[in-house]
Amino acid sequence: MNFSDHRLLIANRGEIAVRIIHAAQALGIRTLAVCSEADKLSLPAMLADEVMVIGPARADQSYLRAELILEAAKQMNATAIHPGYGFLSENADFAQAVVDAGLIFVGPDANTIRQMGDKACARTTAQAAGVPVVPGSDGEIDSLEDAIAAAQTVGFPLLIKASAGGGGRGIRIARDANELAKEFIIAQSEAKAAFGSGAVYLERFIEKARHIEVQILGDGEHAIHLYERECSLQRRRQKVFEEAPSPALSATIREQLCQKAAKLAQALHYKGAGTLEFLYDDATEAFFFIEMNTRIQVEHPVTEAITGVDLVQWMIKVALGEPLSIQQDDITINGSAIEMRINAENPAKGFFPSPGRLTYLQWPLGEGIRIDTHLFDGYLIPPYYDSLLAKIIIHGQTRQQAFERAITALNETQIEGVLTTMPLHKALLQDPAIKAADFDTGTLEVWLPENLHKLIEKEKDDALTTH
Secondary structure, three states, rough: OOOOEEEEEEEEHHHHHHHHHHHHHHOOOOOEEEEEEHHOOOOHHHHOOOEEEEEEEEEEEEOHHHHHHHHHHHHHHOOOOEOOOOOOOOOOOHHHHHHHHEEEEEOOOOHHHHHHOOOHHHHHHHHHOOOOOOOOOOOOOOHHHHHHHHHHHOOEEEEEEEEEOOOOOHHHHHHHEHHHHHHHHHHHHHHHHHOOOOOOOEEOOOOOEEEEEEEEEEEEEEEEEEEEEEEEEOOOOEEEEEEEOHHHHOOHHHHHHHHHHHHHHHOOEEEEEEEEEEEEEEOOEEEEEEEEEEOOOHHHHHHHHHHHHOOOHHHHHHHOOOOOOOOHHHHHOOOOEEEEEEEEEEHHHHEOOOOOEEEEOOOOOOOOOOEOOOOOOOOOOOOOOOOOOEEEEEOOOOHHHHHHHHHHHEEEEEEEEOOOOHHHHHHOOOOHHHHHOOOOHHHHHHHHHHOOOOHHHEEEEEEHHHO
């Protein structure tokens, strides 16, 4: 199929905007960038075929303003819009507005986004498709009385979760009835403030669980899975370090889990790239669906590394009408891959943001190394947005080889002028428990205080270099 007549507007910034631009240009598609005043000199603005400033630095006055993006699309004669991740990527109203404007939304339709974006509705949808879910309430809980009644079935400890939540936000833990009475009111207030809806539901809290997610891809008619990613190393429910495939799953469990995910995607008639997230209990080998992300994920490169499939290109191609030509039998796992998120943060001081100007930048070279970034020498990192600077993706024929290559890559990487989370990743890669894959979603929160002294010493060394 010839895509050269299309003009793709990227409604995002940073490394994902660069990633989409490269994918689209490889397909012969003209790329259109929108940016804030703070991003006029950014790499996406330089790489795109055309660029338009749509508003001030603050995201709520630029990247989160759907009407400004749609007006830019009209002025630039766009035919399609890719939302990337974050910002408006899972906003059903925006997806519908794109279609209503006569444009193509690169992602699932608004109904699917809305259906799976409501966490309580997503649970019901998964159950109807035969996918196991964590024991929880039957839909949303409106009152404390109903919550107390539901808790008798769900059992303690439990989570109070915002139905419209995402990114680890809108979640409270209750270990008994007294905590439930206190946390329920707080959870409703936080959900209302963060997401505009105070709707919550209850879910059993599995204390020692892994966070496993399955990548799926569909064209609206057919859907396949591209195996799973291990995303258990998290800080405040935000992912820090990801790998594929998960070192915890047997071949039998992997097949069962991934087939369930593909079944749900098929039931949704899913169009585009999406991710189904599961909790996995090592002790019982049980897995439970928790939510779906109807967009490309930050960690998608590890899946691309082990499968050889370009997920962003396929998102674009199916959105523009090309049927998915990949069959499930075509997807195999080749080796092991890890992704390290490099943020402009100081892990030795509570991950305090570290914006500023880059004075020197050097990326590693070598087999199995991929860098996804929007950085360049002299770039001024703005303080207005997410602190993600780059993703260092490492592929090896074995997990051990991937870890060894990752250590070498970090040692060869130089980012001067700001402090970053690289010292954290160096410490993680050399930790015996991490190397042995002996961890769960709570591990990093315990690990950090115990290893803080190492990060502080590393910060002192880095400070001598960066200042």
